[in-house]
Amino acid sequence: SAVISQKPSRDICQRGTSLTIQCQVDSQVTMMFWYRQQPGQSLTLIATANQGSEATYESGFVIDKFPISRPNLTFSTLTVSNMSPEDSSIYLCSAQGWASGDSSYEQYFGPGTRLTVT
Amino acid sequence: QKEVEQNSGPLSVPEGAIASLNCTYSDRGSQSFFWYRQYSGKSPELIMFIYSNGDKEDGRFTAQLNKASQYVSLLIRDSQPSDSATYLCAVMDFNKFYFGSGTKLNVKP
Secondary structure (H helix, E strand, C coil), X not given: CCCEEEECCXXXXXXXXXXXXXXXXXXXXXXXXXXXXXXXXXXXXXXXXXXXXXXXXXXXXXXXXXXXXXXXCCEEEXXXXXXXXXXXXXXXXXXXXXXXXXXEEEEEECCCEEXXXX | CCCEECCCCCEEEECCCCEEEEEEECCCCCCEEEEEEEXXXXXXXXXXXXXXXXXXXXXXXXXXXXXXXXXXXXXXXXXXXXXXXXXXXXXXXXXXXXXXXXXXXXXXX
């Protein structure tokens, strides 16, 4: 399994500012994703971070609000732009790779970034 | 996004009992299914996956898949208080994972 780190682990930000979250994986993975999880809710996929090209966003999420970079196979960033209190959530990075031992794709999660917007 | 439905619970079972968690999905073409466990304040951790009809066992966990009924379940035998968590069902389609809302499990000592 991949080990994923994220930073910051938490932050409190003011309305109108932006925060960039970093995600580092300890091995090369085929795909990386960004999710949002609001308290007591499930995970909502924001986008697929594509290496060397623009991210693929899910319905309801746009690049201007959530710009994403993935310069190589082990690192990605998510920026939450022009924040409002509605952006308060946990943001999770995940990495997906082929587990040959299990003959399946497997997806693992970072520890998350808890964002509070005041 | 794909629809993955779970009963939010909470599901309460006594220690030592079998906990049964259920999940239905909307896309008949879905091929791979995953169960994650999430403790409060922590990120989800993969328990097991299944992609063939029938049962798959891993220790105290058994995943069951019925593609005709679009139904996947997770059985936890000999439930322990440490199993108390939210269990998330996920469906993989075209390399993306779609998650249900999770079922909260309470195992009472």
